[in-house]
Amino acid sequence: MTTEPVLAGWFTTGEQPHLIGSRCAACGSYYFPKLESLCRNPVCESTQFETVELSRTGKLWSFTNAGYQPPAPYVAAEPFVPFAIAAVELEREKMIVLGQVAEGIGVADLKAGLAMELVVETVPDAAAPEGKLAWKWKPMETQP
Amino acid sequence: MSGEVVIIGAGMHPWGKWGRNFVSYGVTAAQEALRDAGVDWRDIQFVSGAATMRCGYPGYVAGATFAQALGWQGAEVQTSYAACASGSQALGAARSRILAGQADVALVIGADTTPKGFLAPAKGERPDDPDWVRFRLGITNPTYFALYARRRMEMYGDTQDDFARVKLKNAAHGLANPNARYRKAFTMEDVAASPMVADPLRLMDICATSDGGAALIVASADYARRIGKGDAPRIAAISTVTPTFASSVIEMPDIATDSAVAADPHSFRAALPRKAYAEAGIGPEDVSVAEVYDLSTALELDWIEDLGLCARGEAAGLTRDGATRIGGRIPINPSGGLACFGEAVPAQAIAQVCELTRQLRGEAGERQVEGAKVGITANQGLFGHGSSVILTR
Numbered sequence: 001m002t003t004e005p006v007l008a009g010w011f012t013t014g015e016q017p018h019l020i021g022s023r024c025a026a027c028g029s030y031y032f033p034k035l036e037s038l039c040r041n042p043v044c045e046s047t048q049f050e051t052v053e054l055s056r057t058g059k060l061w062s063f064t065n066a067g068y069q070p071p072a073p074y075v076a077a078e079p080f081v082p083f084a085i086a087a088v089e090l091e092r093e094k095m096i097v098l099g100q101v102a103e104g105i106g107v108a109d110l111k112a113g114l115a116m117e118l119v120v121e122t123v124p125d126a127a128a129p130e131g132k133l134a135w136k137w138k139p140m141e142t143q144p
Numbered sequence: 145m146s147g148e149v150v151i152i153g154a155g156m157h158p159w160g161k162w163g164r165n166f167v168s169y170g171v172t173a174a175q176e177a178l179r180d181a182g183v184d185w186r187d188i189q190f191v192s193g194a195a196t197m198r199c200g201y202p203g204y205v206a207g208a209t210f211a212q213a214l215g216w217q218g219a220e221v222q223t224s225y226a227a228c229a230s231g232s233q234a235l236g237a238a239r240s241r242i243l244a245g246q247a248d249v250a251l252v253i254g255a256d257t258t259p260k261g262f263l264a265p266a267k268g269e270r271p272d273d274p275d276w277v278r279f280r281l282g283i284t285n286p287t288y289f290a291l292y293a294r295r296r297m298e299m300y301g302d303t304q305d306d307f308a309r310v311k312l313k314n315a316a317h318g319l320a321n322p323n324a325r326y327r328k329a330f331t332m333e334d335v336a337a338s339p340m341v342a343d344p345l346r347l348m349d350i351c352a353t354s355d356g357g358a359a360l361i362v363a364s365a366d367y368a369r370r371i372g373k374g375d376a377p378r379i380a381a382i383s384t385v386t387p388t389f390a391s392s393v394i395e396m397p398d399i400a401t402d403s404a405v406a407a408d409p410h411s412f413r414a415a416l417p418r419k420a421y422a423e424a425g426i427g428p429e430d431v432s433v434a435e436v437y438d439l440s441t442a443l444e445l446d447w448i449e450d451l452g453l454c455a456r457g458e459a460a461g462l463t464r465d466g467a468t469r470i471g472g473r474i475p476i477n478p479s480g481g482l483a484c485f486g487e488a489v490p491a492q493a494i495a496q497v498c499e500l501t502r503q504l505r506g507e508a509g510e511r512q513v514e515g516a517k518v519g520i521t522a523n524q525g526l527f528g529h530g531s532s533v534i535l536t537r
Contacts, residue, residue, distance in 0.1 A: 006280060007271050027406035029390070032399070033277075041389050041406055061394075062298065064290035067340045070282040071264035085283060087291050087394050094404040096394050098283060107343045112298035134281065 002122055006132040009034070013133055017120045018053035019097065025050060030093040054097070057140065058088040060114040061096050065107050075124040082106075086137040088116045102138035115140040149239045150368045150376040151535065153181025153361030154498040157255065159325040159354045159485045166199045169357030169491075170210045170255035177251070181361035182371060186217045188361075189247040192238040193223045194230035194254030194490035203256075206490065207234075210253050220247070228437065228525030229384055230254060231358070231493030232533055236382045238362050248367040254490035255357030265397075274527075275397040286350050286440070288396045290342035293442030297344060300457035302445065304344050308335035309463050310441035311348055311483055317470060318480020320510035323495075325354050326484045349441040354486030358494035360501070377504040380518075381423035381534040387412035395527050412530060413450040417522055420532040421452075428452035431474065432516040433503050435496040437523035438481040447522050448476060451532075470511055478503060478511045489525070496521040497533055504537040 005011065010033055012018045021032040024039040026046035032054060039046045069080040084101035101110070102119050119138045122131040155176025157169035178185055193207030202209040207221035220241075224233035231254045238250040270276040278287075296302040311330055318324040330348065338348040368376050387395075390402035392409030421427055428451060436447035445459035453474050454462050462468055468476040479485070479499040482492070500519035502508045517537055524530035 007277065024406070029406045030403035040402065044406065062291040062295040064287055064294055064342045064344075065340075066282050066284065066287065067342060070279060070284045072267075073265070073269070073276060073280040074282040083282065085287055085291075094390070094409070095401045096392075097400040098278070098281070098287075098394060100281060112295070 002128065002130045002132055004128060004132050006123060006125065006134045011120065011135045012053065013120050016056060017118050017135065018056050019118065019135060021052055021054045021093070022049040023052045024048070030054065030095055032095070032097055055090045055092050056118040058090040058097070058116055060110060060112055060116050061087040061089045062112060063087065063101070063107060063110045075126050077124050084110065086110070086116060088137050100134065100136045102136045105139065109139065147243065148365040149242045149362055149379045150365055150373070151360055151379065151497065151501050152363050152368050152371070152373045152376045153177040153183065154501040155180055155359045156323045156495060156498055157357035158323045159356035159488060161325070162355045164257065164355070166196055166255040166257040166355070166357070167202065167209055167213050169355060170253050170359065171213050173255065173357035173359035174210060174214055174251060174253055177359040177361050181373070183249060183361055185214050188217070188219050188249060188251045190238060190241050190250035191219050191221045192234040192250055192252045193221065194234040194494065195223050195225040196256045196490045197225070198259065199257055206254065226384065226525065227529040228487070228489055228523045229493055229529040229531040230490045231497075232382060232523070232531030233384055235360065235362070235379070235494065235497065235533065236384055239379055239382060242362065242364050249361065249363040251359060252362060252494060253357070253359040254494050256488040256490050257355045258353035258488065274399060278397045278399055281399070283399075284342070285396060286342040286345060288394065289350060289440035289443055290345045291394060292446060293345055293440060296442055296445060300460065302442070302460045304336075305332060306445070306460035306463065307344070307349050307441040308332050310438065310444045311335050313463065313469055314438065314477050314481040314483035317478050317511055318484025321480050321484065324480045324484035325352075325486050345440050345442065351439050351482035352486035354488045356485065356488035356491045356495065358491040358498050360494060360497060375537070377501050377535045377537045379533070380426070380536045381420040381532070383416050383420035383423065383532040384530070385415055385419045386528050388415060398527060411450070412528070413446060413524055416524070416530045416532040417451045417520065420520065420534050424534040424536065426518060426534070430518050431520050433475050433478060433500065433513040433519045435477055435479060435481070435499050435519070435521045438477060438483055439487070441483070444476060444481065451520060451522060470513055475513045478508065478513055493521065493523050493531055493533075496523065497535065500535045504535055
């Protein structure tokens with residue numbers, strides 16, 4: 001299995017994967033992807049950030065799917081299989097992060113407010129025949 | 145009154161998929177606007193173009209491109225690019241010139257030729273570009289529209305039928321608009337039978353991309369009076385504000401929102417009309433007609449609420465009751481909206497103002513909103529670009 005991420009430095013892998021973001025050393029605002037220049041909070045002038053692992057669980061804010069194959073740089077398996085997409089609210093960071101939903105889970109399995117966790121799965125890649133790793137969101141338990 | 149800027153002419157090239165050079169659409173629209181205003185092209189002192197990014201270098205310098213196509217006559221030119229709000233920024237530039245006393249009469253113009261299918265990012269491996277990142281993950285424009293739509297369903301209990309009703313209403317409006325690309329009545333069954341693009345949105349819930357062109361002739365109130373157009377619709381406000389940190393609704397093409405840990409959460413869509421109302425010194429209760437950016441059917445419902453035309457969560461009910469139809473309490477998108485036009489990015493915000501101009505002059509024919517005195521537009525594009533324009537008469 002591949003260990004190469006689709007976006008280098010954007011997330012950790014392994015049993016308990018995390019997205020890698022930044023936290024402003026002055027005002028505490030979080031950023032994903034990482035930010036290392038000037039804090040975007042207009043009342044903050046900090047240029048100091050710590051690299052942090054974002055919460056790997058959150059609440060489902062909204063969701064949809066891709067019914068048609070998206071254009072490049074998306075790389076589809078043959079044949080294309082529709083996949084779900086989630087917007088997940090992270091409580092500590094007070095922000096929403098998008099991602100694909102884990103394979104095999106469709107919109108019928110989802111509901112706003114559902115507890116979601118970050119997982120890592122292999123996705124097709126144009127240059128790497130064995131694919132690359134991407135973060136995905138997965139419901140922590142199936143719906144009753 | 146001096147210190148006011150008015151719209152004395154409006155013109156459009158019909159929307160479609162004509163496959164011709166965008167310049168030809170702009171020229172047609174400009175000539176119609178000039179005829180409508182009764183102004184000679186050689187009298188135009190400022191050309192304010194809205195840029196297109198898909199038609200090569202002439203599109204990047206649209207102001208000069210249109211000035212050349214209409215025949216160089218020594219006018220000053222400017223080009224604005226702000227995604228879907230490009231036309232409003234071009235209008236704002238023209239208004240500023242006139243208010244500064246640097247011009248009496250100006251042409252505002254935008255046109256586009258669009259490719260088929262999904263809009264896609266520039267080529268190459270570019271992980272620093274959020275637009276590239278989201279497409280790499282398979283997140284297209286309809287993804288964002290669908291996240292907003294699903295959120296309405298989860299928050300307010302809206303249904304796919306509620307969204308379909310927006311399509312039916314806009315399709316009925318567009319039937320009477322010769323500039324609309326799609327002039328066909330729809331049934332609930334038609335919408336339900338169209339393929340699912342991004343659940344809960346079907347193909348008939350999502351706007352297409354189109355070719356089209358739109359133009360406005362704007363002038364100082366003194367100039368308008370001198371040529372016998374003292375009662376022309378007046379630009380009461382142009383809002384092109386940015387979001388305020390922490391922008392808390394996920395916005396194209398971002399993969400995450402701002403973090404609201406150190407600042408209050410803000411909604412960008414709601415901020416756009418707020419500034420416009422303040423500038424015009426009026427409120428939602430004064431609005432007689434609105435042209436809003438229905439990139440999706442569900443998004444029209446969000447806009448109705450962001451414009452303050454009803455309380456949060458009530459827009460679907462308003463549509464069900466027929467209040468947003470021509471003849472209803474607050475007609476929305478009498479032009480037929482993006483549902484009937486499809487989006488021609490640099491022309492679209494100008495087209496919204498063209499429609500309000502005709503409505504406020506009482507010249508909208510079968511789609512006339514009776515007694516329209518105050519019109520408002522709203523649109524939003526890629527990260528941080530949006531606009532809201534108010535016309536009064």
